[in-house]
Amino acid sequence: MHMNKFFITALCLGTSLTIPQAQAEQNKPLKVCAAENEMPYSNKAGEGFENKLAELVGKALGRKIEYLTWSDPRYYIRDTLDKGLCDVAMGVDKGDPRVLTTQLYYRSGYVFISREADKLNLENWDSEALRKAQRIAFVPGTPPEVMMKAIGRYNDMFNYSQELVGFKSARNQYIKYETSKLVSEISSGHAEIAALWGPSAARYVKASTTPLVMTMIPDNNVRADGQKVDFHFSTSMGVRKNDPTLLAQLNKVIEDNRNEITELLEEEGVPLVAEPDAP
Template sequence: MKTTTRIFTALALGLGFATVQAEQPALKVCTAENEMPYANQAGEGFENKLAHYVAEQMGRKLETVTWTDPRYFIRDYLDKGLCDVVMGVDAGDPRLLTTAPYYRSGYVFISREQDALDLQNWDSPALKQAKRIAFAPGTPAETMLRAIGRYNDMFNYQQELAGFKSKRNQYVKYDNDKLVNEVASGKAEIAILWGPAAARYVKAASTPLTMTLIPDNAKRADGEKVGFHYSTAIGVRKGDTALLEQLNKIVREKQDDIEELLEAEGIPLLEEPASALSMN
């Protein structure tokens, strides 16, 4: 009789635990419909994988809410309650609450190994001599290409990369895999991209490529610093401090697992500045 009672009790406790898990609300994560290598609808991006990991750690089912235009998704999705979590935002983004950074990376110079280009900083002669440099407009790369007098040289080439689309009132996307392939195929000598955006494609390129982190000490002609290293965090809606605390706990306690996922992607990782660590 005692044995039967113990078995019944164990079953009841197990069922109770399963019920609690089932009652947990889904973790609704804002994710891009097609912004690789970060995320897509098929869940193939590294931020998709991270979202799954975070949901598992919280004991919650993952529910993805996809957006198509990055310019408005915080206003139209997160702020309106259609989702609760955003992966891969700038640490300290004023539009939302952000966790402690889960990685820090930087922009990179990409070139073919066989070319053996000496690309160390913005004074490198290879940047002056290159006929074609692939980059995404509106990034620090554009700012510095203007500063060293190479932006106008690349204007026609940039229009080719965009497919001659009009930029008026629409989001024009420069595909990261295409920009990396411009170098791998020999159409461009150099590409300048955000490391996490390029890493997957550099790693997969049929032509061996070199990815060099750009130092974070560049300045424009007027002496203003141009940042090339940035920290990335998870974001939640303003006021949702309880969810923020849960996510911060995962970021801090599971940092090794998170770094393993990022390193598998080939993302170049940097140490967080002491000032950033002290704020979180």
């Protein structure tokens, strides 16, 4: 499970068991379990792109949106979805074993971010620019960390990586890295390269006053022991395992509104990749 996908919005919807009940549910608000501060996905002010996606789903189902916020991304499925406080989680990995997942509504990947003026040739993890860079920003616990170890640059960056911690909770030491801060490291020239999850970085790359370049990292990476390291992921909505009816409704919403969903993601600047051919 790659770490960024814990920073997500969850969307709530009433379960319909009978026809009269389904009609009653139609008038109820759609309760969205959303992160109170996990931008660019969601915040209390509803400014994240997952907030916009939730609004789109609510509109498609003819339901008003209400938000319930959570603060700890590690346990939000257990503490919200599983307890019935909400019924849909937006932004989960397709096939997440904790839930039933819809068809994907987008596929993206990790990107290299650099300054346009530097004209760095960053095709893959073998790129010379990665060997020469003084500072490379990445989030521990994500695929880029694995590849930093594989190319022998992890130890060089250890102290720098500790400087990038944006937040540490008192309880259980939940550590958070702010993507906006990591992107600003590149804008300011403090670091030459960042390797970040594209959807979390796109908004800040777009807003940077220093022109930046996002380069999609190919999905063919192999760690030191020869095992493949995934860099592209498909994003779905998740529902409780006992709720296939809702799953079917959401699959229809995704199918019917695919163009609008893609437009919303492109407006955000999210780099999209094609779905791989089914095996």
